[in-house]
Amino acid sequence: MNTGWLSLLWFLAVLALIPVALWLLKRTPLAQGAGTPGVMRTVAVLPLSPGQRLVTVEVGSGEERRWLVLGVTAQQISTLHTMAPQADAPAAAPPAPASFAQLLRQLRSRD
Missing domain, CATH: 1.20.5 (Single alpha-helices involved in coiled-coils or other helix-helix interfaces)
Incomplete structure (x- = not known):
């Protein structure tokens, strides 16, 4: 070759x-x-607009854990609030509405 x-x-x-x-x-x-396992995790995200959102982040471990509420935009990240971690996680989002396929199956099964 x-x-x-x-x-x-x-x-x-x-x-x-x-x-x-x-x-x-x-x-x-x-x-x-x-x-760095477990040092930082995202607790919750709330979109406000296409370029803005509120993010709750847990930082630290053990007794040093803190939750930071951050305002996030394309240009900057601002700390809005610092608090002790809550015992319960935030409530889960409500279940998504049924898909079109599920609704169609339900309507067909009635006939």
Whole structure:
């Protein structure tokens, strides 16, 4: 095999390995911040407009845990309030309305 074909083969092998390496990186603990488990987590998010939202974040661990209520925009993040963590998580959002397919099945089953 001449060197031109060998170079092309290596080039194609490297191109094929790039998506594989990216896929593996997404699934390893390195991509998920494994060095600091449990130090920060999002408690709740409330969208206010397309570019603004309120975010409640829990930071710290043990007795040092705090909840931060943050105002988040495209330009900045502002701390609005700091409080002790609540015992109960915020109430879950109400269940989503039935999909069109479910409503259609219900209507057909009545007949």
